[in-house]
Amino acid sequence: MSPTTHAYRPSSGREGMDFMERWCGCCRRDAAFQAGEGDSCEIAANTMAFDVDDPEYPKEWVTDATLGPRCTAFEPNETGGTVHDARQEVMPL
16 A cells, blocks of 8 residues: 555445445455355455454555545456446545
């Protein structure tokens, strides 16, 4: 991560749901879970299992002032997932 980029942890459950809908909801890594046919993406699962300052917290969930929160491992799914504009911040409600 660059000096201005740091680990992203949603500040509320609602912010987390919005983030996961935008990113995980159309990512190939979470497609089986989204379809009810398998486990969730290991990255998403580990964000809930580890504290943000734990060395095991996923490095893929990052944020900065320029691009906002994002998952650097995002892969559009085969059923029409779209690449998100990383500048579209997830705002807490």
